[in-house]
Structure formats: C-alpha cells, structure tokens
Amino acid sequence: MTTTTATTATTAARPTLDEVAGAARAAFATTVASTAAERSAWLTAVADALDAAADELIPLAHEESHLGTARLTGELARTTAQLRLFASAVVEGSYLEATVDHPDPSTTPPRPDLRRMLRPLGPVAVFSASNFPFAFSVAGGDTASALAAGCPVIVKGHSAHPRLSRRTAEIVAGALATAGAPDGVFGHVEGRETGVALVRHPEVRAVGFTGSLHGGRVLFDLASSRPDPIPFYGELSAVNPVLITAAAVDARADELASGLAGSFTLGAGQFCTNPGVVFVPAGSGFAERVAAAVGQSAPVPMLTDGIAAAFADGLAGLAAHDGVDVVAGATAQQPGTGSAVVLSTTTGTVLADPGALLAECFGPSTLVVEYDDVDDALAAIRSVGGSLTATVHAEPGEELGDILAVLTELAGRVLFAGWPTGVAVSWAQQHGGPWPSTTSIHTSVGVTAIRRFLRPVAYQDAPDAALPAELRESNPLGIPRRVDGVLVVPGSPAD
Amino acid sequence: MTTTTATTATTAARPTLDEVAGAARAAFATTVASTAAERSAWLTAVADALDAAADELIPLAHEESHLGTARLTGELARTTAQLRLFASAVVEGSYLEATVDHPDPSTTPPRPDLRRMLRPLGPVAVFSASNFPFAFSVAGGDTASALAAGCPVIVKGHSAHPRLSRRTAEIVAGALATAGAPDGVFGHVEGRETGVALVRHPEVRAVGFTGSLHGGRVLFDLASSRPDPIPFYGELSAVNPVLITAAAVDARADELASGLAGSFTLGAGQFCTNPGVVFVPAGSGFAERVAAAVGQSAPVPMLTDGIAAAFADGLAGLAAHDGVDVVAGATAQQPGTGSAVVLSTTTGTVLADPGALLAECFGPSTLVVEYDDVDDALAAIRSVGGSLTATVHAEPGEELGDILAVLTELAGRVLFAGWPTGVAVSWAQQHGGPWPSTTSIHTSVGVTAIRRFLRPVAYQDAPDAALPAELRESNPLGIPRRVDGVLVVPGSPAD
Structure with missing residues (x-):
C-alpha cells in the first residue's frame, strides 16, 4: 500500500503507523541516492500543485482556522515560495558542505584522501502547528527541509485543521508521485497517540515540531529517552520582548503605538513571534497610546476553542496580579474568540514574579x-526566557550600550525596526532561539533549516567512481566546495 | 579568584564548581564580543605553550597512560596542530556562515534587511577521555572547538591521568592569560560527582564528551532532562566493521592481515576507531593469517586496571559463546594489561545474537x-549499531553493489583503503556516526566541530554600526559570505 493511496483512503482503510513508517524506510533507499535535480523537481512539483489548488485550499483553510482569506492567500504563497527557494538551494548545492582534502603525508597524523559531505538522516516525523495551516503544516518548512535533504516525511497533522491537512496531503503525495518520487516518501497520520508512537518509532530518525511548550517538551523527552535518541527540533514558545528607548518614544510614540497594535493583534495574536512584552520609559503614557491605537476591537474567532480558553485564562491570571492594569479591552473573553487586550505594569512587578508575568499568553494581548x-x-529583560525574537526601537545614532548584547543572548532574531510578526523566508532568516523558544540550536525557517536532517559522512581513499557526484574530483555538478581548505565557487572567475 | 590560579592551587584551595562556572559566565561577556584575531591568538598561544612543554608533558603522560613516548609525541603534535588549524579557520571566517539578505519588497512576505551569522552559545563543559591524554583531553578537540567559537571552557579532567590534566590545565590557563584572554575563560574540575553537577549547572550551555557508552548515556540523559535542555555532543562507542571482499583476500591476504593486526593492536587497542569486527569470505583462512601476523604478543599495560578488567571480561564473554573460536592469544589476561586476541566466528552466529557478539570490546582484540x-x-553488518567508521577492502574496479550504501548508513567515515585507527585532523574529517557511536549529528574532530558550540542569530534592519564586523556591508574582515543567495569569497577574482 502506498502512502499516496493511504491519504485518500477512508479511516477504515488507513494504513497503520507501522505501514507508513515501513513505506518511508523503503522510500529512503531511493531518496538517499536521489540526485539534487530530482529533489529539486519534487519540491517544485509540490509547490506547483499547491498553487494550482489554491482556490480549493484557501476556503477550506479559512473554514477550519478562521484566519481569513487574505492572510491565508499570503501564507500559501509564502509556503510555495519556500518550497521553490529550497528547490533552488538544493541545486546550488552548498548546503551539503562538500569538502575535499587531498592526501598530505606531511601532517600529523598523515592525511589520507578525505571527502566529506552531508547525507540524509532517514525518515523524518513532522508535527504541524495549528496557527499556520499552510506554512508550518503538512507542506510547511519542516516538510520542505526534509524532502530537500533527501529524507522521507511522515506528517502528524494538526487536529485544528484535519480536512485541510488530509486534502493537502493528497495533493502533496500526488505531486510527488507524478514527479517520480518513490512510494512512501510522504505519509500523513493523525491523532495524539499516533504522534507519540511516531516519535518512538524505530524507523524515525529525526523530528520537526512546532507547537506548545508543554506538548513539545513531552515529545522532546520521548525522543531523548529512546533506546537510540534522535534529534528533536522543536519550536515551542516565545514572549518576544521589545525595548523602546526614551528617545524613540519622544520622537515617534504614535507610530510605534500603532505599529505595536497592528503586530500584536495580527491573526488574533496567534503568532509565535507575537510581541508579548514591551518595555517603555515610565511616565511616557505609551500604554494608553497603544490602547488608543487598538480602539474598540471586535472579538475574532480563534483557531480552536481550547486556544481561546487558554488565552482567557492567561489574561485572567495576569490581570489578577497586583500591579498589573488592564488599559484596553477586557480580560473576560467570549468563548471561542479573542479580542485585543493591553495590560501594563512596571519592571519591579515583573522582577518580583517573572515566571507569572513573562509566560507566553498566546493571543491578541501585550504587556507594556x-x-x-x-x-x-x-534587568527585567534578562528574566525573559529564550525567545524567537527581541526588538529594540531606538533613534538613529543613539548609543545602545548593553542593549544589543542582552537581546542577542536572549533571541535568535534581533530587530532594530518594525515588529517581529511576519517571518520572511530567505537564506539569512533565523527562526529559533534559546530554550524555551526552541529545543535546538538550529532554525526552522530559511534555507539552513535543511541542515537539521543531514549528517556528515567522510569518505576516505575512495575510488572516484564510488563517490557521490558532489565529491568526485571533477566536481561534475559544479557546486561550491572547500578544497584543501580553500572555498571554491565554480562559475566565479576564481575557479 | 581566577581559574588560572585555581588550577595551580592545592586541593584545599580549589574553587568550587559554582566559582568556576561563575568565572566562565563572566568571561563569556568578553569572549562573545572577542574578535576572530583575538580567538586565533588564544588558540595559537595554547599550542605554542604545549609544544614548549613537550619535554615535561610527554613523560608525565606516559607515566599515567603507559602509551609510550613515540605515540604520545605524535599525539601532542596532533593536538597542537589542531589548535593551529582552528586558529586559521577562525580567521578564514566561513565557519560563521555569514549571510546577508538585502531588503526585497517583492517577496512573500516582504523581506527586510536580514543578516545572519553563528554566535557562541556560552560556557561549554568538556569531558576528557582516558585514551587520548592530549588529543581528547584538557586541550583537545572539544576545548579547541569551544575556544574557537568564543565559548569559555570548563574541562572535567579524566581520573586516568590527573597529574597530566592538572599540569596541562595550568599551561593552558597561563597561555590564555598571557595572550590576553579573560579570567575564567578556562577552568578545570575533577571528580565524578562534580562532572554530574557540571552537566546540570545552569551556566553551562553545551557539553562535549568522549568516553564510554554507559557514562555518556547517563550524562546525555542529564543534559536532556534539565529544566532547560542543552546540547550534549557525546562520542561513545563503536565497533567499526570491516568488510573484505573475496577478490581482495585472493589478491593480498597477507597485506590485509598484517594491516589489520597493526591496527587492532595499536595503543593496546584502546582506540574508539579500533576495527572490532572483520567480515571475510568463509574458508579464506584469513583469521589464521591475522593470528600469524600478530604472533606472540606480549602483555601491554592498559590505561587503567578497570579498562583491562573490562577487556578481559568482554573477551571471556565472547569466547564462551557457542560458535566463537579463539585463534590467537588467550582470553585470560594478566591484571592491568592487554595482549592481542583474535577470535573467529560466522555470520550465522553473529545474526543469532548480535547484541552479545557486536558489543564494543575495548582493547587489543578483533572478531573475524x-x-x-x-x-x-x-545482513550481519546491518546488525552492527551505528559506528564511527566502516571499511571496505575491495579490488580496483570491483562492483560494490549495496556495500557502499550499507556502510554509509552505518557510519560517519567510510574507508576504502587502510584502517580506521589514526584520525587525521582536517577540514574534511568526520568523527561521529549514528547512535550509539555518537549522541549527535556533528563531528568531534576537524574544523566543523566548531559548529557545535554556535547558534545562529539574524539581525533585522540593523544599523551598520550596530552589527558585528562580520556582517557589516563593507565586509571589513573579508570573510566568505552569502549575499542575496550568492556565495562570495573575497580575494577571489570574482569578488
């Protein structure tokens, strides 16, 4: 049974996890030996098929997520752009870190012929997120990374958008089959218990996860406590602190207030990069300006009733804290929805109980x-845990002192303008940061995310014909390589 | 109290782990902002100081390890060569993966100015190994990697060579201080319980470990179960299978037998790359040739009495197994020593009980x-766990069929000639492999080992002056960078 048919089958006919994992293992025998051109074609085929199905997928996504057609249209475009970016990166080839050292008898110890590149790990489990039904779901960044690396993928779909997940899985599997990828290269499973079994499954060699701190920690612990531990790349939770200097507030308070209001309410605040805590000079009246910028906000349906309930609980906990004021909106929320809330407090209150005040409150709220x-x-920002992002708003030429060092130690992306929501997909993007924002030191967005599903292998004194094309002496694929310590980019006049 | 004085103090005056860790954290404020030229100078200073102390260190190392002056002289040279290689790699700069994406409003979502590079993680704990008192000990590859990355180091010295460890630590700390590195950049602690506390210490951000499967697993579990899990880079155990084809045995049985004999007895077999299991054609008489090549081997003092006892136990277990023959040497060993033993069996016996027959037996033995x-x-090789190395000896032009795929999936280094002992230090070297040979997908030898102690940070819309030099628009350090997706190597005519 192929996983292509699997995903279209009814529940009764769905393959077991062992069958899906076995098919992925069998597919790995082909994907591990696939060429860059083949993998690039697979990724492009998936992107094309998803774009072609936009008119079907976007309404389905909106039905299940309530995120709106405009946002979902952009998210699908971003998802397929990511697949195409990875398709080009696979062909460019430097992600393989191809390295050639010719023999050198003069070194200590003497050096044989050594040729190193990154090779795929094996079947990868991908846990999709509720809040990005395209970009961090069935055909999202983790799936694109694994396919680019040459790893079969088993996606555990999110229960917040099951019909979209199934339909996307059908389209992905169909596109891969049409493009010549092996049966089993893509599988789709559902259910919490199946997810647990997936992380424990002997055929699974790595996990990509986007979700809650609690759920991510449970699965990380499972992955780490296997008889054979496997890498678990989890993106879990972030507060995303923002620091606004006195000079910046003096110069452009209204612009900053409306920028913040737009960022923390975007998508009902359901972004892992939501600016959850904003440090402003005392007496600047900034919280009230943000409240004014938010205005009368209507309740917006959230992704799930559970997320809405957790948001209301989080708000109630914050508002009940001595020293915290509600300056816009109300902590009481209508079931299933979120409406914008601005809270305010002082550094003294934060430092007295950072665990309570700096926990992620997933939804459209911010704490000034x-x-x-x-x-x-x-001092207060240091008590924020690791975060995906940290932002400083200062005036041009302003002395930043220790600000940059503190923000850099805290976060994976440091912004000097704009707001952290909206994650461009590019070579330089970094989405990840110190615990608890992620479980690893790797990104889950951008081209370097491919690195997570690869491991290095060195070939010693291999006959040229036995080597992967990427390491043959003539460099037939023309990829960038380090040769005897020198980085060489073919096609540049230096080559 | 600086750790420089700490390591020279008597036991009574030694600083507590908290003091050493606190000093490392304080030093990180300096190392995180250090320049490549500074780190390069630190590494070179350590190398020079160790070379200058060779006449003192090598006899001390021999007293404690019994490994012999020739071997230890080579090992020290390899250790300082590694430090110097890393010093040059730090200046070359491509290990930072500097990436610049200029703004592009046409992408989905629109792209701001994004500049990404790798940044140091923070204080690193290094657990040194018994079997390489220089190269995998106080000033070994993990220490070199961490210092190159800009991370302070706390070494947990191995109890098998305490005096050498203390003296090396003094020299390293002194050289770093003289070269201008901050107090606390290097610390040295001892004792099993201190090691456990080190892995749990809140200031420690990553661990490098070389040692046993059991000990490594215990510490890996501690690192993973921290409230804030940290990366644990452990190199644990390997069997290092060798496959010799019928054609190769026919063509050069004696050469292969004497090569194997030299490799598995080298350093009393106390290498993690020791060829522990060798697959040969039935009826080839190869085991007997190896036995002849080994000849009458004298007992050699092993690193510790415990290692010698474990070796004897392992041999006894193997020899007691139905279907296993002892063809050279004797499983009974003199206390504290190891003498060469060749055992033989068949694939059928191995496949019936792979757990018992394919466990690492650390010492001068091999199973044919x-x-x-x-x-x-x-089929039998597939039942070998992940290994540091896998070797095939075939004849030129011989069809390898599935051999290469099977060996590549199993190991981090695949050899087509020679023997796996002896690990050249170079850009293309890879030392690590699937579990249980290592706990991670990274190497612990060669330049890319630096990567383990770095994490990516992206700066968004940063003023040029606020950026690290590596990311400034003018590329003042002249390092290789990816700019708008294109890899650019300054100094090449293409730039």
Whole structure:
C-alpha cells in the first residue's frame, strides 16, 4: 500500500503507523541516492500543485482556522515560495558542505584522501502547528527541509485543521508521485497517540515540531529517552520582548503605538513571534497610546476553542496580579474568540514574579512594562526566557550600550525596526532561539533549516567512481566546495 | 579568584564548581564580543605553550597512560596542530556562515534587511577521555572547538591521568592569560560527582564528551532532562566493521592481515576507531593469517586496571559463546594489561545474537566473521549499531553493489583503503556516526566541530554600526559570505 493511496483512503482503510513508517524506510533507499535535480523537481512539483489548488485550499483553510482569506492567500504563497527557494538551494548545492582534502603525508597524523559531505538522516516525523495551516503544516518548512535533504516525511497533522491537512496531503503525495518520487516518501497520520508512537518509532530518525511548550517538551523527552535518541527540533514558545528607548518614544510614540497594535493583534495574536512584552520609559503614557491605537476591537474567532480558553485564562491570571492594569479591552473573553487586550505594569512587578508575568499568553494581548532607566529595563529583560525574537526601537545614532548584547543572548532574531510578526523566508532568516523558544540550536525557517536532517559522512581513499557526484574530483555538478581548505565557487572567475 | 590560579592551587584551595562556572559566565561577556584575531591568538598561544612543554608533558603522560613516548609525541603534535588549524579557520571566517539578505519588497512576505551569522552559545563543559591524554583531553578537540567559537571552557579532567590534566590545565590557563584572554575563560574540575553537577549547572550551555557508552548515556540523559535542555555532543562507542571482499583476500591476504593486526593492536587497542569486527569470505583462512601476523604478543599495560578488567571480561564473554573460536592469544589476561586476541566466528552466529557478539570490546582484540556471500555479510553488518567508521577492502574496479550504501548508513567515515585507527585532523574529517557511536549529528574532530558550540542569530534592519564586523556591508574582515543567495569569497577574482 502506498502512502499516496493511504491519504485518500477512508479511516477504515488507513494504513497503520507501522505501514507508513515501513513505506518511508523503503522510500529512503531511493531518496538517499536521489540526485539534487530530482529533489529539486519534487519540491517544485509540490509547490506547483499547491498553487494550482489554491482556490480549493484557501476556503477550506479559512473554514477550519478562521484566519481569513487574505492572510491565508499570503501564507500559501509564502509556503510555495519556500518550497521553490529550497528547490533552488538544493541545486546550488552548498548546503551539503562538500569538502575535499587531498592526501598530505606531511601532517600529523598523515592525511589520507578525505571527502566529506552531508547525507540524509532517514525518515523524518513532522508535527504541524495549528496557527499556520499552510506554512508550518503538512507542506510547511519542516516538510520542505526534509524532502530537500533527501529524507522521507511522515506528517502528524494538526487536529485544528484535519480536512485541510488530509486534502493537502493528497495533493502533496500526488505531486510527488507524478514527479517520480518513490512510494512512501510522504505519509500523513493523525491523532495524539499516533504522534507519540511516531516519535518512538524505530524507523524515525529525526523530528520537526512546532507547537506548545508543554506538548513539545513531552515529545522532546520521548525522543531523548529512546533506546537510540534522535534529534528533536522543536519550536515551542516565545514572549518576544521589545525595548523602546526614551528617545524613540519622544520622537515617534504614535507610530510605534500603532505599529505595536497592528503586530500584536495580527491573526488574533496567534503568532509565535507575537510581541508579548514591551518595555517603555515610565511616565511616557505609551500604554494608553497603544490602547488608543487598538480602539474598540471586535472579538475574532480563534483557531480552536481550547486556544481561546487558554488565552482567557492567561489574561485572567495576569490581570489578577497586583500591579498589573488592564488599559484596553477586557480580560473576560467570549468563548471561542479573542479580542485585543493591553495590560501594563512596571519592571519591579515583573522582577518580583517573572515566571507569572513573562509566560507566553498566546493571543491578541501585550504587556507594556514601564522602566526607570535602560539598566532597569535590561534587568527585567534578562528574566525573559529564550525567545524567537527581541526588538529594540531606538533613534538613529543613539548609543545602545548593553542593549544589543542582552537581546542577542536572549533571541535568535534581533530587530532594530518594525515588529517581529511576519517571518520572511530567505537564506539569512533565523527562526529559533534559546530554550524555551526552541529545543535546538538550529532554525526552522530559511534555507539552513535543511541542515537539521543531514549528517556528515567522510569518505576516505575512495575510488572516484564510488563517490557521490558532489565529491568526485571533477566536481561534475559544479557546486561550491572547500578544497584543501580553500572555498571554491565554480562559475566565479576564481575557479 | 581566577581559574588560572585555581588550577595551580592545592586541593584545599580549589574553587568550587559554582566559582568556576561563575568565572566562565563572566568571561563569556568578553569572549562573545572577542574578535576572530583575538580567538586565533588564544588558540595559537595554547599550542605554542604545549609544544614548549613537550619535554615535561610527554613523560608525565606516559607515566599515567603507559602509551609510550613515540605515540604520545605524535599525539601532542596532533593536538597542537589542531589548535593551529582552528586558529586559521577562525580567521578564514566561513565557519560563521555569514549571510546577508538585502531588503526585497517583492517577496512573500516582504523581506527586510536580514543578516545572519553563528554566535557562541556560552560556557561549554568538556569531558576528557582516558585514551587520548592530549588529543581528547584538557586541550583537545572539544576545548579547541569551544575556544574557537568564543565559548569559555570548563574541562572535567579524566581520573586516568590527573597529574597530566592538572599540569596541562595550568599551561593552558597561563597561555590564555598571557595572550590576553579573560579570567575564567578556562577552568578545570575533577571528580565524578562534580562532572554530574557540571552537566546540570545552569551556566553551562553545551557539553562535549568522549568516553564510554554507559557514562555518556547517563550524562546525555542529564543534559536532556534539565529544566532547560542543552546540547550534549557525546562520542561513545563503536565497533567499526570491516568488510573484505573475496577478490581482495585472493589478491593480498597477507597485506590485509598484517594491516589489520597493526591496527587492532595499536595503543593496546584502546582506540574508539579500533576495527572490532572483520567480515571475510568463509574458508579464506584469513583469521589464521591475522593470528600469524600478530604472533606472540606480549602483555601491554592498559590505561587503567578497570579498562583491562573490562577487556578481559568482554573477551571471556565472547569466547564462551557457542560458535566463537579463539585463534590467537588467550582470553585470560594478566591484571592491568592487554595482549592481542583474535577470535573467529560466522555470520550465522553473529545474526543469532548480535547484541552479545557486536558489543564494543575495548582493547587489543578483533572478531573475524566468515561470510558465505556479500549479501550474507551485509545482513550481519546491518546488525552492527551505528559506528564511527566502516571499511571496505575491495579490488580496483570491483562492483560494490549495496556495500557502499550499507556502510554509509552505518557510519560517519567510510574507508576504502587502510584502517580506521589514526584520525587525521582536517577540514574534511568526520568523527561521529549514528547512535550509539555518537549522541549527535556533528563531528568531534576537524574544523566543523566548531559548529557545535554556535547558534545562529539574524539581525533585522540593523544599523551598520550596530552589527558585528562580520556582517557589516563593507565586509571589513573579508570573510566568505552569502549575499542575496550568492556565495562570495573575497580575494577571489570574482569578488
């Protein structure tokens, strides 16, 4: 039974996890030996098929996620752009880190002929997220990374959008089959218990996960405690602190307030990059400006009733805290929905109970924290856990002192303008940061995410014909390589 | 109290782990902002100081390890060569993966200015190994990697060579201080319980470990179960299978037998790359040739009495197994020593009980396994766990069929000539492989080992002056960078 038919079958006919995993293992025998051109064609075929199905997929996504057609249209475009970017990166080839050292008897110890490149790990499990039904779901960044690497994928679909997941899986599997990828290269499973079994499955060699801190930690612990531990790349939780200097507030308070209001309410605040805590000078009246910018916000349906309930609980906990004021909106929320809430407090209150005040509150809220001076603000920011992003708004030429060092240690992306929501997909993008924002030191967005599903292999004194094309002496694929320590980019005049 | 004085102090005056870790954290404020030229100078200073102390260190190392002056002289040279290679790699700069994406409003979503590079993780714990008192110990590859990355190091010295460890630590700390590195950049602690506390210490951000499967698993589990899990790069155990084809035995049996004999007895077999199991055609008489090549071997002092006892136990277990013959040497060993032992068996025996027959037996022994045909051999090799190396000896032009795929999936280094002992230090070297040989998908030898102690950070819309030099628009350090998707190597005519 192929996984292509599997995903179109009714529940009764669905293959077992063992069958899906066995098919993935069998497919690996082909994908591990696939050429860059083949993998590139697979990725492009998936992108084309998804774009062609946009008129069907976007309404389905909206029905299940309530995220709106405009946002979902953009998200699908971003998803297929990511697949195409990876398709081009696979052909460019430098992600393989191809390295050739010719023999050198003069070194200690003497050096044989050594040729190293990255090779695929094996079948990869991907846990999709609720809040990006395209970009971090069935055909999202983790799936694109694994296919680019040459790894079969088993997606555990998210229960918040099951019909979209199934239909996307059908389209992905169909496109891959048409493009000549092997049966079993893509599988789709459902259910919490199946997800647990997936992380434990002997055929699974790595996991990509986007979701909650609690759920991610449970699965990370499972992956780490296997008889054979496997890498678990989880993107879990982030507060995404923002620091606004006195000079910046003086110069452009309204612009900053409306920028923040737009960012934290975007998509009902259901972004892992939502700016959850914003440090502003005491007495600047910034919280009230943000409240004014938000205005009368209507309740917006959230992704699931559970997410809405957790949002309301989080707000209630914050608002009940001594020293926290609600300056816009109300902590009482209508079931299933979220409406914008602005809270305010001081660094003293935060430092007295950082665990409570700096926990992620997933939804359209932000906590404005007044500070006395920058050192005071940085002391409080240091108590924020690792975050996906950290932002500073300062004026041109302003002395940043320790701000940059503190934000860099905290986060995987440091912004000097704009707001952290909206994650461009590119070579330089980084989406990940210190615990608890991620479980690893790798990105889950951008081209370097492919690296997660590869491991290095060195070939010693291999006959040229036995080597992968990427390592043959003549460099037939023309990829960038390091040769005897020198990075060489073919096609450049230096080559 | 600086760790420089700490390592020279008497036991009574030694700093606590908290003091050493606190000093490392304080040093990180300096190392994280250090320049490539500074780190390069630190590494070179350590190398120079160790070379200058060779006449003192090598006899001390021999006293504690019994490994012999010739071997230890080579090992020290390899250790300082590695430090110097890393010093040059730091300046070359491509290990930082510097990536610049200029703004592009046409992408989905629109792309801001994004600049990404790798940044140091923070203080790194290094657990040194018994069997390489220089190259995998106080100033070994993990220490070199961490310092190159800009991370302070806390070494947990191995109890098999405490005096050498202390003296090396003094020299390293002194050289770093003289070269201008901050106090606390290097610390040295001892004792099993301190090691456990080190892995759990909140200031420690990553661990490098070389040692046993059991000990490594315990520490890996501790690192993974922390409230904030940290990366644990462990190199644990390997059997290092070798496959010799019928054609190769026919062509050069004696050469292969004497090569194997030299490799598995080298350093009393105390290499993680020791060829522990060798598959040969049935009826080839190869085991007997190896026995002849070994001849009458004298007992050699092993690293510790415990290692010698474990070796004898392992041999006894193997020899007691039905279907296993001892063809050279004796399983009874003199206390504290190891003498060469050649055992033989068949693939059928191996496949019936792979757990017992394919466990690492650390010491000067090898198990010769007779196979009926290559498919039979590959079936048995598949039951070998992940290994650091896998070797095939075939004749030029011989069809390798599935051999290469099977060996590549199993190991981090695949050899087509020679023997796996002796690990050249170079850009293309890879030392690591699937579980249980390592706990991660990274190497612990060669330049790319630096990558383990770095994490990516992207700067978004940063003013040029706020950026690390590596990411400034003018590329003042002249390092290789990817700019708008194109890899550019300055100094090449293409730039």
